[in-house]
Amino acid sequence: MSGKSIATIYFYIISAASLALIVIGIFSAVNFGINSTFYDKYPLRYGPPGDCETLGYPYPAKMVPLPGEAKESTPSAEELKKQKEICEKQQESERKQHKIGDIRNALTFTLIGVILFLIHFPQAKKFSKD
Numbered sequence: 001m002s003g004k005s006i007a008t009i010y011f012y013i014i015s016a017a018s019l020a021l022i023v024i025g026i027f028s029a030v031n032f033g034i035n036s037t038f039y040d041k042y043p044l045r046y047g048p049p050g051d052c053e054t055l056g057y058p059y060p061a062k063m064v065p066l067p068g069e070a071k072e073s074t075p076s077a078e079e080l081k082k083q084k085e086i087c088e089k090q091q092e093s094e095r096k097q098h099k100i101g102d103i104r105n106a107l108t109f110t111l112i113g114v115i116l117f118l119i120h121f122p123q124a125k126k127f128s129k130d
Contacts, residue, residue: 004127011124018116025110032102052087054107 035042075083 004130008124008127011120011127014120015124017119018113018120021109021113022117023113025106025108025113028102028106028109032099032106035102037097042099044091044094045098051083052091
């Protein structure tokens with residue numbers, strides 16, 4: 001194999017990889033757009049959407065009381081309200097971080113893919129013509 005054919009193969013492989021990055025970026029941008037417009041709240045990334053109304057947040061691990069110790073009681077209404085507020089704040093923080101991460105990934109993949117493609121594809125065409 002000559003150096004020219006190796007260079008041509010290299011430029012076409014990088015061009016194909018850059019097209020894959022562009023496709024991933026466009027997919028991420030569409031996903032971001034759908035999540036931003038069709039949902040009341042931006043969806044959480046992992047697991048089912050948390051329900052701060054019924055789950056309470058966070059519950060400590062239950063310890064078995066030793067003889068002579070006071071037994072643990074159920075949380076009061078004030079504690080449940082505080083847990084609900086903590087849960088809602090954490091969910092909003094996660095939503096915001098997920099939204100920022102999605103738009104960052106969409107822009108990064110698309111821009112890097114376009115830059116690589118604009119650099120390598122003209123070179124690949126030039127080497128294949130010669």
